Every structure is written in structure tokens, then in C-alpha cells.
Amino acid sequence: MKTRLFSILAAAAVLCLRAAGAETAPALTLEHEFEGYYSPLNFPVYTEADDDRYFYSPLISAEGNTLSLMTYNEDYSIRDDYQVTYAVPDGYKPGSVSFSPSMRINGEVPFFIVSFTATATNYGEPGYAKAQAFDARDGSLLFDLGTASQTINMMGPIYKINDKPSIVILYFDYHREGTSAATTYRTRVYSLGESKTSSDETAAAAARPAAPIRTYDLSGRLIEAPLPGQPHILLYGDGSAEKAVR
Numbered sequence: 001m002k003t004r005l006f007s008i009l010a011a012a013a014v015l016c017l018r019a020a021g022a023e024t025a026p027a028l029t030l031e032h033e034f035e036g037y038y039s040p041l042n043f044p045v046y047t048e049a050d051d052d053r054y055f056y057s058p059l060i061s062a063e064g065n066t067l068s069l070m071t072y073n074e075d076y077s078i079r080d081d082y083q084v085t086y087a088v089p090d091g092y093k094p095g096s097v098s099f100s101p102s103m104r105i106n107g108e109v110p111f112f113i114v115s116f117t118a119t120a121t122n123y124g125e126p127g128y129a130k131a132q133a134f135d136a137r138d139g140s141l142l143f144d145l146g147t148a149s150q151t152i153n154m155m156g157p158i159y160k161i162n163d164k165p166s167i168v169i170l171y172f173d174y175h176r177e178g179t180s181a182a183t184t185y186r187t188r189v190y191s192l193g194e195s196k197t198s199s200d201e202t203a204a205a206a207a208r209p210a211a212p213i214r215t216y217d218l219s220g221r222l223i224e225a226p227l228p229g230q231p232h233i234l235l236y237g238d239g240s241a242e243k244a245v246r
Contacts, residue, residue, distance in 0.1 A: 027105060027193045028133065028143050031166065037185035039155060040168055046160040047102050054079050054101050062094035062114055069099050069112060069136055082110070086139035092116035092130055098154040099136065102165070106193035110136035113145065113167075115152050124149050124174040131169065145190075150174040150183060164191040 099112035150172035
């Protein structure tokens with residue numbers, strides 16, 4: 001009786017641990033699937049924070065299972081540098097890779113997407129193309145994005161759709177009957193969970209000149225050069241101003 005009770009308690013503990021792990025696991029939610037090729041238009045581009053600008057490569061090829069994922073800040077300094085190894089699914093070889101600094105689940109977990117093609121399945125057959133998402137920090141598998149018979153691509157940057165950071169995945173399916181062939185499409189919209197930071201709109205703010213065009217004292221009088229320790233107002237060419245002390 002004691003042994004049976006212990007087994008029941010142990011099983012309950014395992015279920016509780018699994019449930020806790022499921023709650024903390026990175027979430028990717030399928031919001032909608034279109035039958036056809038649908039591209040986002042006029043949706044704002046999402047970034048991790050206001051005025052967050054960076055360089056990233058939209059063209060990354062994966063020949064093996066090791067990647068160098070690097071991005072750069074506006075001043076050309078290194079922003080992200082992930083040297084990561086991931087597991088290639090059995091029977092597949094890697095192809096294209098999608099990654100940017102804004103690809104974060106819940107605003108915290110950086111991830112990348114790899115599109116694979118089968119080594120034994122023929123082009124146009126079910127399962128020929130496959131896509132998976134991996135943690136950029138350690139290469140662990142986060143989620144499976146499904147299969148297609150031709151190819152799978154992530155479209156564009158991260159979009160803000162229904163106030164959620166979202167990615168759009170396009171699935172190509174190749175069909176051949178006799179001498180005729182055609183490609184059909186599926187478009188999926190996935191949201192990336194709750195963001196921990198604010199987002200940027202597509203249009204960037206105008207760049208501020210390096211030097212002000214006018215300097216005023218606190219009484220509003222134009223001055224040529226402030227004295228050391230004197231508070232003053234700097235007026236810039238874009239209409240903005242700031243208080244400063246020399």
C-alpha cells in the first residue's frame with residue numbers, strides 16, 4: 001500500500017514539474033493561417049525598444065549545424081554575437097536562416113529559424129521542406145514550424161500585428177499531375193508572446209544635427225557662448241531643444 005501511494009505521489013510530482021515547465025517555456029502562438037500568399041502591408045515594424053536601430057543580415061546560409069549570428073548597432077559596434085550549434089533533424093540538410101535582434105519570445109528569449117530540405121524525400125513530396133526555431137543562446141530546439149512540399153520562408157522583419165510582435169511564415173507546396181505543375185501557398189502568422197519593452201514604428205525619427213543652431217540663456221536671450229557653469233538652452237534644427245550646462 002505504501003509503495004503504491006509513493007508511486008502515485010511521485011507521478012503527481014512529475015506532472016506538476018511538467019506543468020511548471022510548460023508555463024515557463026517560450027511561447028509561440030499561431031494567430032491565423034491563410035490559404036494563399038498574403039503579405040503584410042502598412043503594418044508597423046516592431047523593434048525591441050523606442051528608436052532601436054541596428055544592422056542585421058537578411059541573407060544567412062547554413063551549410064552545417066554551426067552558425068555565427070552577428071548584428072551591429074547604429075555606430076557599427078557589435079550588438080549581438082551568437083556562436084551557436086544546433087541539431088539538424090534526421091534526413092534533412094539546412095538551408096536558409098532567419099535572425100534579427102527583434103526575434104525574441106516574450107521580449108527575452110532570442111531565437112532563429114532554419115529552413116531545411118529533405119535528403120531522401122523528393123522535391124514536391126510531403127515533408128520535403130521543414131522549418132524549426134532554435135534558441136540563439138544555446139541552440140536548443142524551441143518549436144517546430146511544420147513542413148511543406150517545396151520550401152518555407154519567413155517574410156520580412158518582425159511586424160506589430162494586433163499590438164503583438166509577430167512573424168509571418170510562407171509555405172510553398174508543389175503539385176504535379178502529368179505534364180502540368182503548380183505551386184500553392186499557405187501563410188501563417190505567429191505572435192511572439194508578451195513584449196517586455198515598447199515598440200518602434202516603421203518611420204524613424206529625424207536625425208538630430210551634431211551641433212545646435214541657437215543657444216539661449218534661461219531668460220530667453222540669444223547668447224554666442226555660455227560661460228562655464230552657466231545653464232543654457234540649446235535649440236536644434238529639427239525644432240527640438242534641451243537644457244545643458246557647460
